Amino acid sequence: MSTHRELANAIRFLSMDAVQKAKSGHPGAPMGMADIAEVLWRGFLKHNPTNPKWADRDRFVLSNGHGSMLIYSLLHLSGYDLSIEDLKQFRQLHSKTPGHPEYGYAPGVETTTGPLGQGITNAVGMAIAEKTLAAQFNRDGHKIVDHHTYVFLGDGCLMEGISHEACSLAGTLGLGKLIAFYDDNNISIDGHVEGWFSDNTQQRFEAYGWQVIPAVDGHDPEQIAQAIKQAQAETDKPTLIICKTIIGFGSPNKSNSHDCHGAPLGDEEIALTRKALNWPYAPFEIPADIYAEWDAKQKGQSAEQAWNEKFAAYAKAYPELAAEFKRRMNGELPADWAQKSQAFIEKLQANPATIASRKASQNAIEAYAHILPEFLGGSADLASSNLTLWSGSKPIRADKNVDGNYINYGVREFGMSAIMNGIALHGGFIPYGATFLMFYEYAHNAVRMAALMKQRSLFVYTHDSIGLGEDGPTHQPVEQTASLRLIPNLETWRPCDQVESAIAWKAAVERKEGPSALIFTRQNLTQMERSAEQLANVARGGYILQDCAGTPDLIFIATGSEVELALKAAQQLSAEGKQIRVVSMPSTNVFDKQDAAYRESVLPAAVTKRVAVEAGISDFWYKYVGFGGRIVGMHSFGESAPADQLFKLFGFSVENVVAKAKEIL
Numbered sequence: 025m026s027t028h029r030e031l032a033n034a035i036r037f038l039s040m041d042a043v044q045k046a047k048s049g050h051p052g053a054p055m056g057m058a059d060i061a062e063v064l065w066r067g068f069l070k071h072n073p074t075n076p077k078w079a080d081r082d083r084f085v086l087s088n089g090h091g092s093m094l095i096y097s098l099l100h101l102s103g104y105d106l107s108i109e110d111l112k113q114f115r116q117l118h119s120k121t122p123g124h125p126e127y128g129y130a131p132g133v134e135t136t137t138g139p140l141g142q143g144i145t146n147a148v149g150m151a152i153a154e155k156t157l158a159a160q161f162n163r164d165g166h167k168i169v170d171h172h173t174y175v176f177l178g179d180g181c182l183m184e185g186i187s188h189e190a191c192s193l194a195g196t197l198g199l200g201k202l203i204a205f206y207d208d209n210n211i212s213i214d215g216h217v218e219g220w221f222s223d224n225t226q227q228r229f230e231a232y233g234w235q236v237i238p239a240v241d242g243h244d245p246e247q248i249a250q251a252i253k254q255a256q257a258e259t260d261k262p263t264l265i266i267c268k269t270i271i272g273f274g275s276p277n278k279s280n281s282h283d284c285h286g287a288p289l290g291d292e293e294i295a296l297t298r299k300a301l302n303w304p305y306a307p308f309e310i311p312a313d314i315y316a317e318w319d320a321k322q323k324g325q326s327a328e329q330a331w332n333e334k335f336a337a338y339a340k341a342y343p344e345l346a347a348e349f350k351r352r353m354n355g356e357l358p359a360d361w362a363q364k365s366q367a368f369i370e371k372l373q374a375n376p377a378t379i380a381s382r383k384a385s386q387n388a389i390e391a392y393a394h395i396l397p398e399f400l401g402g403s404a405d406l407a408s409s410n411l412t413l414w415s416g417s418k419p420i421r422a423d424k425n426v427d428g429n430y431i432n433y434g435v436r437e438f439g440m441s442a443i444m445n446g447i448a449l450h451g452g453f454i455p456y457g458a459t460f461l462m463f464y465e466y467a468h469n470a471v472r473m474a475a476l477m478k479q480r481s482l483f484v485y486t487h488d489s490i491g492l493g494e495d496g497p498t499h500q501p502v503e504q505t506a507s508l509r510l511i512p513n514l515e516t517w518r519p520c521d522q523v524e525s526a527i528a529w530k531a532a533v534e535r536k537e538g539p540s541a542l543i544f545t546r547q548n549l550t551q552m553e554r555s556a557e558q559l560a561n562v563a564r565g566g567y568i569l570q571d572c573a574g575t576p577d578l579i580f581i582a583t584g585s586e587v588e589l590a591l592k593a594a595q596q597l598s599a600e601g602k603q604i605r606v607v608s609m610p611s612t613n614v615f616d617k618q619d620a621a622y623r624e625s626v627l628p629a630a631v632t633k634r635v636a637v638e639a640g641i642s643d644f645w646y647k648y649v650g651f652g653g654r655i656v657g658m659h660s661f662g663e664s665a666p667a668d669q670l671f672k673l674f675g676f677s678v679e680n681v682v683a684k685a686k687e688i689l
Contacts, residue, residue, distance in 0.1 A: 025317075026313060026314055026317055028059065028062055028063065028245040029059070029301075030314065031062050031066065031314060031317060031318065032058040032059045032061070032062040033058070033274070033301050033303050034097070034101055034310050034314050034318065035054060035058040035061060035062065035094060035097040035098065035101070036054065036055045036058045036273070036274060036297075036301070036303075037298070037301075037303055037305070037307075038093065038096075038097040038100070038101075038111060038308065038310070039051050039054035039055060039058075039091075039093035039094060039097055040054075040055065040288075040289055040294050040297065041294070041307040041308050042093050042096070042111050042112065042114040042121070042308075043093060043114070043288045043289075044288045044289065044290070044291065044294060044307075045112060045114065045307070046114045046115040046116070046288075047288060048115060048123070048287075048288065049092075049093060049114065049115060049123065049286075049288065050090040050091050050092075050093075050285060050286050051093070051272065051284055051288065051289055052091075052209075052211070052271040052272040052284035052285045052286075053088055053090065053091030053094060053178065053207060053271065053285075054091050054093045054094035054097065055271070055272045055273045055274060055275065055279075055284070056207060056209055056242070056269040056270055056271040056272060056273050057091065057094055057176060057205075057207050057242065057267075057269060058094070058273070059242060059243045059244075059245060059248065059269075059273075060176070060205055060207075060242050060248055060267055060269070061094060061098055061176070062245070063245050063248040063249050063252070064084075064174060064205075064248075064252065065084075065098050065102060065320070066317075066318070066320075067249060067252075068249075068252050068256075069082050069084060069174065070082045070171060070172075070327055071084070071102075071132075071320065071324055071327075072320075072321075072324030072325055072327060072328045073099075073102050073103035073104040073105075073132070073320055073321050073324050074103070074321050074324060074325055075324075075325075075328060076104065076131040076132045078324075078328050078331070079169075079353050079451070080168065080169060080170065080171050080328075080331050081171060082171045082172045082173070082174060083134050083147065083150045083154075083171070083172075083173045083174070083450065084132075084134060084174050084175075084176075085134055085135055085137065085143045085144070085146060085147040085150070085173070085174070085175045085176070086125055086137055086143060086175075086176050087137055087140070087141070087142075087143025087144045087147070087175050087176060087177035087178075087181045088137075088140065088143070088176060088177055088178035088180060088181055088207065089124040089125050089136075089137030089138055089140075089143060090123075090124060090140075090286065091176075091178075092121070092122070092123060092124050092125050093111075093114065093121075094176070095125055095132075095133065096110075096111055096114070096121045096125075096130065097111070099130060099131070099132040099133075101310070101314075101315065101318035101319075102132075102318060102319065102320040102321075103318075103319045103320055103321040103324075104130070104131050104132045105131050106120060106121070106130050106131065106132070108308055108310075110130070111308065112308060124136070124137060124138040125137050126138075126476075127449070127476075127477040128477070128478070134146075134150070134449060135147075135445070135446065135449050135477065136473060136476055136477050138473075139184075139469055139473070140178075140180040140181045140183075140184050141180075141181045141182075141183075141184030141185070141186040141187045141190075142186060142442045142445075142469070142470060142473060143175065143177065143181065144175050144177050144181055144187055144190060144191065144204060145186050145187070145189070145190035145439055145442035145443055145446065145470075146442055146443070146445055146446035146449060147173050147174075147175040147202060147204070147446060148190045148191070148193065148194045148199065148202065148439075148443050148446060149442070149443035149444060149445060149446020149447040149448075149449070149450065149455075150173045150446045150447070150449065150450040151173040151194065151199040151201055151202035151262070151446075152197065152199065152420075152431070152443065152446070152447060153400075153446070153447045153450035153451070153452060153453055154169060154171060154173065154201055154450065155197075155199060155200075155201065155426060156400065156420060156426065156427065156428065156453070157169045157450075157452045157453070158170065159426040159427035160397075160427045161345060161348075161349050163338070163341070163342060163345070166334070166337065166338040166341060166342070167334075168331075168334060168335050168338050168349065171201070172201045172202075172203055172256070173199075173201060173202050173203070174203050174204075174205070175202070175203070175204040175205065176204075176205050176207065177204055177205070177206055177207065178206070178207045178209070178212075179207075179208075179209070179210070179211070179212050179217050179221055180212055182206070182221075182223070182225060183212075183220075183221055185438070186438045186439055186442060186470075189436035189438060189439030189440075190436075190439045190442065190443060191229065191232050191234070191262075192232050192434075192436075193433065193434065193436065193439065193443070194232070194234070194262045195229075195232035195233030195234050195261065195262060196232075196233060196422065197420065197421070197422050198233070198260050198261060198262075198422030198423065199261075199262045200258060200259035200260050200261055200262065201259070202262035202263070203252070203255045203256070203262070203263045203265065204262070204263070204264050204265065205265045205267055206225065206264055206265065206266045206267060207242070207267060207269055208225070208242075208266050208267060208268050208269065209268075209269045209270060209271040209280075211271045211280070211281070211282050211285060212282065212285065213282060213285050213286055214282065215282045216282075225264075225266065226238045226264075226266060229264045233261060234261055234262050234263060234264050235254075235255065235258045235261045235262070235263040235264070236263070236264045236266065237251045237254055237255065237263060237264070237265045237266065238266045239266065239268060240265055240266060240267045240268065241267075241268060242267030242268055242269035243269065243270070243273065248265075248267070251265045251267075252265070260422075271284060271285065272284030272285075272289070274297050274300055274301045275289055275293055275296070275297045275300075276293070276296045276297065276300050277293055277296065278293055348397070349452075352397075352398045352451070352452045352453070353451045353452050355451065355480070355536055357396070357533070357534065358395055358396065360395065361395055361396070361533075364395050365391075365392060365395070365526075365530045365533075366530075368388075368391045368392075368526060369523060369526045369527055369530065369559070370559070372387075372522050372523050372526055372551075373523050373554060373559055376551040377522055377551055378548050378549065378550050378551060379522055379548055379549070380544070380545050380546055380547055380548050380549065381519055381520075381521065381522070381524075381525045381544040381545045381549055381584070381585075382409075382410065382411045382486040382487075382544040382545060382546060383411055383522075384519070384521070384522035384525035384526065384544070384549075385411060385412075385484065385486070385525050385529065385542065385544045386411035386412070386413075386414065387522065387525075387526070388525055388526045388529040388530075389401070389412065389414045389456075389529070390414040390415060391526070392529060392530075392533065393414050393416060393429075394416070396454065396533065397429070398452065398453050398454050399429060399453070399454055399456065400429055400430070400431065400447055400453040400454070400455045400456075401413075401414075401417065401429060401430045401431070401455075401456050401457070401458075402430060402431035402432065402433050402440060402444075402455070402456070402457040402458070403432070403433065403457065403458040403459065403484075404433045404434065404435055404436055404437045404440045404457065404458070404459040404463065405432070405433070405434050405435045405436075406458065406459055406460065406486075407432070407458075409460070409486065409487070410458035410459065410460075410484060410486045411486070412430075412456070412457075412458045412484060413430065416429070417429065417430040418430060419431070419432055431443075431457075433457060437459045437463045437464070437466040437467045438466045438467045438469070438470055440457045440459070440467070441457060441467035441470035441471055441474070441481070441483065442467075442470040442473070443457075444456075444457050444470075444474070444481045444482075444483075445470060445473060445474050445477065445479050445481055447481075448474070448479040448480050448481050449477070449479060454480055454482065454533060455481055455482065456481075456482035456483075456484055457481075457482075457483065457484065458483075458484035458485070458486065459484075459485065459486075460485065460486060460487045460492075460499060460501075461485035461486065461487060461488045461489075461501040461504050461505070461543055462487070462492075462498070462499050462500065462501045462504065464483070464485055464501075464504055464507075464508070464541075465504065467483075468507070471483055471508070471511065471514065471539065471541070472511055472514075474514070474538075474539035475511050475512060475513040475514040475538060475539055476513070478513060478537045478538045479538070479539055480532075480535060480536060480538070480539065481539040482532050482533070482539065482540055482542065483540070483541045483542070484542050484544070485501075485504075485541060485542065485543045485544065486543075486544045486545070486546065487499065487501075487545075487546045488501060488505070488518065488543045488544060488545050488546075488584060488585075488639075489501060489502075489545070489584070489585065489639035489640060490502075490639055490658070490662040490663075490667065490670045490671065490674060491545055491546055491547045491585055491639065491667045491670075491671070492546055492662075492667070493546070493664075493665065493666050493667040493670065494664055494665065494666060495664070496662065496663065496664030497661040497662040497663060497664070500661070500662035501640070502640060502641055502658045502660075502661055502662065503640070503641040504640075505518060505543060505638075505640045505641075505644075506640055506641050506643070506644035508541045508543075509612055509613060509644065513537075513538045513539075514538065514539055514540070514541060514613065515531070515532070515535060515538065515539075515540045515541070515611055515613045515614055516540070516541040516543065516611060516612070516613055517531070517532070517540065517541065517542050517543060517610050517611045517614075518543040518583040518584040518610055518611075518638075519542075519543075519544070519584065519610045520549060520552060520582075520583065520584055520585070520586075520587035520588070520608055520610065521549050521550065521551040521552050521587075522549075522551060523551065523552070523554070523559070523562070524552075524562055524608070524610045525542075525544065527562045527563055527610075528540075528542050528610060528611070529542065530563075531563055531611075531614070543584070545584060545585050546667075547585060547667055549584075549585055549588065550588050552569060552587065552588075552591075552608070554569070562608075562610065563614075564614065564615065564618050564622065565609065565610065565611035565612065565613065565614025565615030565616070565617070565618065566581075566607055566608065566609035566610070566611070566612070566614075566615035566618075566623075566626055566627075567607065567608060567626060568605060568606070568607055568625075568626055569587065569591070569606045569607065569608040570591060570594060570604075570605070570606040571605050571606075572598065572603040572604055572605055573603065574603050575603065575628075575630075575631070576603050576604060576605040576628075576631050577602045577603045577604065577631075577633060577689060578597070578602065578603075578604055578605075578631070578633040578634065578635065578685055578688070578689055579604075579605045579606075579607060579627060579631055579633070579634045579635075580593065580594055580604065580605070580606045580607065580634075580635050580636075580637060580681075580685075581607045581609055581627075581634060581635070581636045581637070581645070581648055581649070582606070582607070582608060582609070582636070582637040582638060583608070583609050583610060583638050584610075584638065584639070585639065586637040586638050586639055586656075586676065587606075587608050589637055589676060589677075589678065589681060590606050590635075590637045590681065591606055592678045592681075593637075593678050593681035593682045593685065594606045596678060596682050597682060597685060597686075597689075602689060605631075607626055607627065609648075612648075627648065632650060632652060632653070633652075633653070633688045633689060634648065634649040634650070634653040634654075635649065635653060635654045635655070635656065635681065635684055635685050635688075636648055636649050636653065636654075636655045636656070636657070637655075637656045637657070637676075637681055638656075638657055639657070639658060639671070639674070639676055640657060640658055641657060641658050641659075642655040642656075642657030642658060642659055644657075645657065652688065653688065654684040654685065654687060654688055655684075656675055656676065656680060656681050656684055658674060660674075662674070
């Protein structure tokens, strides 16, 4: 029977050997946290290596993701489909073991944790999802949702501002099944942290409403196990276990130093560490008895089988709930979704309304939420402006409405967005969250991470341009829409009326392989007339809204509130005998994915005279109009004034659009 230390040393040596072979990486954290990981994974973590997607597994998040060899070692030793050869390919091209944990590469990696602080925030989202899903589906005598979310995090995660946003909300919501282990080693890349990080972390988390278990020896298995038991016993508060550890534990010359934080130890130091820890095995060699004691496959299969039996009893007692649970965890939409959502869109087209697209967005939420119980909405303290509440909204609180469907995120745009990613990763919900488009800037990296992980997070942005008006340039987005369009795998929509708004929402809901950004106006928009064919083509991202009899002399391309402006300019030029086409392009990303024949039918290559009109940064539109075209857009920040004055000031008038067109006609 191996000792805890011997079992933990398997993690240490796999980690230092892989980093050494790759000639880069971070051995210090895996070596320092190996004892904590051994106790948690072998004694407490509920998981099944043969089915990493088991619905009721515990979630484990390595927030200090630079220590990625820790989780790769754990997955390999426990019996996941991650071989010793995969570990030898650490940080190499096309390997399952990239430099930071990347969702979708290695089975068992629950989230991508590169940027520090987002892992703990994703974990807050997972814990919210677990608690809410349990309240929605569990019944007396039938607990089919009952698991913990465990997080490893370090000093860097706690320095990042997003950790304050997320952990504050976690305490307020009473997420009792969220348990975080703080690797308190006082070291970051630049050295000992006292000169730049002197927070009283215990008091900080107690102020958030967390249970804090301080001064745990992170190298003492008994203390670690006792702390985990105490954490599990507290069901009304999340728990932070503060573990005092030695970074690079076991290294005679580099432990307790930033020298082992982000660089290989070197062959000579590894040899000394082997001697110091009495590990007489070659690189990447793990003895059979160590493997046998780590192997969690049989235990995991037994745990899942026990859950399957519980679920079968649940399905017998509550067949409709069981079917709904399966549907939602599989990410499938209701059987009547396509028909009902399309009927709503057709009804809107048949009943024109001049309303702000943010109001059209709320109307779409109202219509779709009745069909989609998996909607889990929210806003960063702007619900009355973003219009994200609907008639059935039920705000979640720590001790009431636990089965609700709406989160008041507070003024936490970055935290909200990363929490949404955690909710999406957990499964069972389609999260949407809103703020002003300008404040997307705070959340940019979480939006990027949603795209990187291909998660169905729905980011709602209102007050989309200088049309915001009097709040002035600090609140008026200029370059933000273009910035969103440039994120790979994000689909960005800026609809021109209530119909395009509803179609944008429908597309976002139906998109399984990535997030969407939905951008809406404060000001009212006139509804466009459309044929059945045009209505169908909206979902293709760009389409001919108004055409001419022959080959166009010029094509206007516009989005959002500027589509009406382009139409009026086209009407004036048409009255002067010009052949003018108007293209509405609510989603450039979606349009660019269409086949070449369709794109050519909308924007013929032979028609080079083009004018783009959008109240956003001009440079983006050169890809569609070419350098010989014209762009009516923004070249500066805005000003504080009523919207109509601002549009005139910055050239968004029929006269100016016509003048730009005549420059090239």
